Amino acid sequence: MYARYSETYFSLFTIFTLLFLAGCTSEKTENPHNTWTHYGGSPGQSRYFEASQITKENVGELEVAWVYPTGEDFNFFSPIVADSTMYVLGKNSSLIALNARTGEEIWIHANLKGITRRGINYWESEDKKDKRLIFTLNSSLQAIDATTGKSIMDFGTDGYVDLRADLGRDPSTIVRIQSMMPGVLYEDLLILGSSTGETYFSPPGHIRAYNVVTGALEWTFHTIPQPGEFGYDTWPKDAYKYVGGTNAWSEISVDAERGIAFLPLGSPTYDYYGADRLGSNLFANSLVALDARTGERLWHFQTIHHDLWDYDLASAPQLITVQRDGKSIDAVSIATKHGFVFVFDRVTGEPVFPIEEKPFPPSNMPGEQAWPTQPISSLPDFTRHEVNLENLNPYFPDSIKQAWVKRLDSTKSQLYLPPSDQYEIVAMPGALGGVNFGNTASNPSKGIMYIMTQEYASTYRLNKVEPPKEDLSQNDVERVKNLYSSTCIACHGQNMEGGAGPSLLNIGHHMPYDDFKEIVTNGRGQMPGLVHVDEESLKALFKFLGGEPVSNPFRRGNTEETIPEGPVVASGGAPIKPDAQRGAPMRTYPEGTEHPDVQYTTDYGLDWPALIDPPWSSVIAYDLNEGTIKWRRPVGIDSLYAKGDPSKGAPQGTQRKGLVVTSTGLVFATAKGAKLYAFDQETGETLWETTMNHESNAQPSMYTLNGKQYLVVNANSNFFRGTYDQSKKPGALPRGYVVYALPEK
CATH class of the missing domain: 1.10.760.10 (Cytochrome c-like domain)
Incomplete structure (x- = not known):
């Protein structure tokens, strides 16, 4: 039964390849966990940091060491640190190199409007003579010299690579493809996902790897298989010509020692009505393991067949070692939007904990065929899956509560209930529920995964397009x-x-x-x-x-170019040639393809962030050695819903927030209300808590310099309500990058 639905098969060649990879180790001996040169700390995206200075005993002494003010809202960017230099975004979309000890500006590359806002990549050659920053800008891939701050003009063609090319579609019709995330580096390759949009006829989310020195496209993995490729028969004939999405818009993880890339793939388009994509739809909603050097598929597991609920895999796969039945297993775990954790042997793809296919309701929509079963993990789930009279928000005013009591008489709410045009469904969790990007971390050697999650329902009703x-x-x-x-x-x-x-x-x-x-x-x-x-x-x-x-x-984004104050060395990135072949987005099915006569859509139904009773937002510790939830702590503050009680958590309290896990037993976490916590890894006890002067919506980072350990948080947003607004209080810090450290003795 499991083999039938997981569709994980191995050729002899693949098995030999896996065995070879299992025995390989990288020639590099550097510790990946004592630097923060990658978006998630290391290629494994564990957000785990090894240092000894900040401990459970002294974390309460943390204080602000320095602040770099941006003067503007660049609230999603996650700093990286290489050697003694920190790279941040600020000042009219400029990349800025800072002295990581003092915050002093080293150089500014101004006016990179349209740059991926969540982060960039740092790469250096083995002799350390070539150091570069790799990033996307307005659907192009570009490189900047990390030492001088100037564009590298022999990268790609005239300094850039057109990311709209090589997708099997007319590039002039592709409006949106640039990823919201920086991708991940492996050796001399940048493995890059995309943000395709979620409409009918979106471009496909194929995974591509580019040479960081030349910009050359080295390999492509078709997430929507083409004729002759594995998984092609899980779609209608020629679906690859018009179906989009199935993209890694979030965080790709790499086992650098084995050379395996783990892709968390999203939903196919259109998300909520799939009559033009009947079948299980590989590799949508799948965890896929690839040979990082070649792009060859090694194994995969599909967490949802024929997704109709926008349940993308949105968080980083965690590479951990677990102890099970007297064996040490190098595993990969993935947490989902809909509240499940799946764990697999990193090399073979075999489940570490049982997974059962269970039946769920069919669709009543014309032409639609919901998949009859879905995989359910035997691990404890971490979100609720139904909205009912018993779990409605008790803080609702009576008028709203009674309206919802009446509304629930005509709505339906349960896991995997297909959307309909005949009645409203309440999906729990909804499009923004469960875990999202930045919401997972781990202590890799101890088999403990940390999850940030939120209970957020969506209301759906399909309408004819x-x-x-x-x-x-x-x-x-x-x-x-x-x-x-x-x-x-x-x-x-x-x-x-x-x-x-x-x-x-x-x-x-x-x-x-x-x-x-x-x-x-x-x-x-x-x-x-x-x-x-x-x-x-x-x-x-x-x-x-x-x-x-x-x-x-x-x-270009610099038609109103302004030069900020400071050591500006360049502006605008590599000059991009005018696009003479720009056309209209794809709006109809290609000629000769079979397709339904009618399309249906729905909005995301996000009107009720606190529809059910609290806690709404939590940090959770999963012990994957035992298969149990070790502890759960509500986080965030929102007076509108929780009446000032911080123990209730906050609606959307963990969306766009992040974690740092340390070797000294700490878990740092940001949350709504400009909260910053330090938890005890073992017990979940709050060891330190502060309220910053501005909200953080980026990943925190950590680094050491001259033996001193620093925590940096991008506190750049103004998401406040009422008495929790800290930004206007006397002595409030400006919006910017806030660096914490222990006081000098």
Whole structure:
């Protein structure tokens, strides 16, 4: 039964390859856990750091060592540190090199508008003479000399690589492909995912590896298999020509010793209605192990067959060693949006804990065929899977509670209930539930995984898609009204004239669509990034605000270039040539392909972040030696929902937050309300807690310099409510990168 549904098969060649990889070790002997040159600390994305200075006994003495103010909201960027230099984003989207001991500016490469906001990659040659920063910028891949801060012009073609190419689609039709994450380095390769968007006809999320010196494309793994490739028969014929997504938009992990890359892959498009992609849809929603040097698939496991709930694999696979039945197993674990943990032998892909295929309800939508079973882990799940009268939020006013009591009479709520146009479903968790990017870490040698999770439901009801029109259709008008009322009205006002946020009246007449999309997707100032708003809704909203949503995938972003104060050495990155072949996004099925006559969509249903009773947000320790939850601690503060009681956690308290795990037994965690915690790894006891002056929505980092240990947090956002707003108090620190250390003795 297991073999049938996991679809994990091995050729003799693959088995020999696995055995060879199992015995290989890298020639490099450096400890990957005492530096922070990668987004997640190391290629394994464990966020684990080995140092001895900050301990359980003295963590309460931490104080601010220095702050680098940005003056702007660059709230998602996660700093990396190489040798004595820290690299950050700030000052009009500039990459900035800082002295990691003092925060003094070394160089500034200004005006990199459109750069991937969550982080960059640092690479150096074995002789350390070539040091470079690799990053994506407006759907291009570029490199900067890490020492001088200047663009490397012999990288790619004239200093850049066009990421829209080599995807099997017309590059001129690809509007969105640049990943929100920096990718991961292995030897001389950058292994890169993508952010494809979530609409019908999105581009495919194939995984690509580029040479960090030349920019050459070294290999591609087709996440949507093509004819003759393994998994092609799990899709309709020619589906690879029009299905999109199935992408690694989050954190790829690499076992550097064995040379294995672990891909957490997302949902295929369209997310909630799959009549044009009948089948189990490999490699969507799968953990895939690849030979990092060649891109060859070694093994995979699909966590959801034929996904209809947007349950992407969104967090980093954790590479850990577990002790089971007297054996030491090098394993990889993955936590999911829908609250399960799966653990596999890192080399063979065999489950460490049993997985059972269980039946779930069919779909009642025309043309749809929900997969009859789904894999359920035997490990304890960490989210709830139903909203009912017993677990409704007790803090609701009586009017809201009674409205929901009535609403639940006509809605349905259970795990894996397919969306319908006949009734509303309440998915628990929803699109932003469970774990997300940055929400997993581990103590690799002890078999303990740490998870940040939130209980967040989505309400779904499918609606028929109207044929595309040049002007706003009634369907678009309704879509915009729903989007605005659910996400915008509280800040921008009933009539879009402003309030807590600025006026939006006629904003489309004076703002380019790309800038509008960047703000909505990534956030700015007090506004959070709405990463789950699809491209069609963005364009409809922009039209509604008076604009014409024409996008330039190679937007330079420096038409209003300003040079910040400081040691500026360059501006704008490698000059990108004008895109003479820009076309319209793909809107119809390719000629000759069979497809349904009707399409259906739904919004993300994120109106109720605290629909059920608390705790809403928690940090959890999983002991994967025993297969048990070791401890769980609510985190975050939100007075609107928890009435000032921090023990209840906070809605969205762990979304876009992060962890650092130390060899001295500490777990550092950020949470909503500008909270920063230090927990005891063994017990979950809070050993230190502080409230920063600004919110953090990036991954914290850690480094040592001259024997001194530092924790750096990007505290750059203003997501505050009421009495918890620290930013205007006397002596408040400016928004920026805040570095903590023990006081000098």
